[in-house]
Amino acid sequence: MPIARIERIVGGIVRGRVERGSDGLFACHEFGSNVHPVSLSTLEDVADYLRANPSSGVRMNPGWVKIVRNIYIDGILLR
Template sequence: MPVAKIERVVGGIVTGRVERGSDGLFACHGFGSNVTPTQLASLDDVADFLQSRPRSGVRMNPGWSRITRNIFIDGVRLR
């Protein structure tokens, strides 16, 4: 089943959502990287990236911040 949403949830409140950047792609970052993102085309690819790389992150709005904690994929906590 395809991934429908990837969010940051803090205290039961959604505080961020993964969205495409101005280039139409999602921006993921491996641990220790904040500058050169891995550009991915689908939420399924983003979910695979986050699940296979501990302490990795993804850019979320609002603010286009790099988020590494409190990530939920379709309502299930990642870590």
């Protein structure tokens, strides 16, 4: 089943959503990095990356900020 959404949820409220950047790709970052994103084309790729790389993060809107905690994939807590 395809991934429909990756969100940051705090206190039961959605505070951020993974969205494509201006280049049309999703931006993930290794632990400790805010530059040199890993560009991915699908939410499935983003979910696989986050699962395979503990402490990695993904850029979310609003604000296009890197998020590493309170990440939910289709409503299920990742970390």
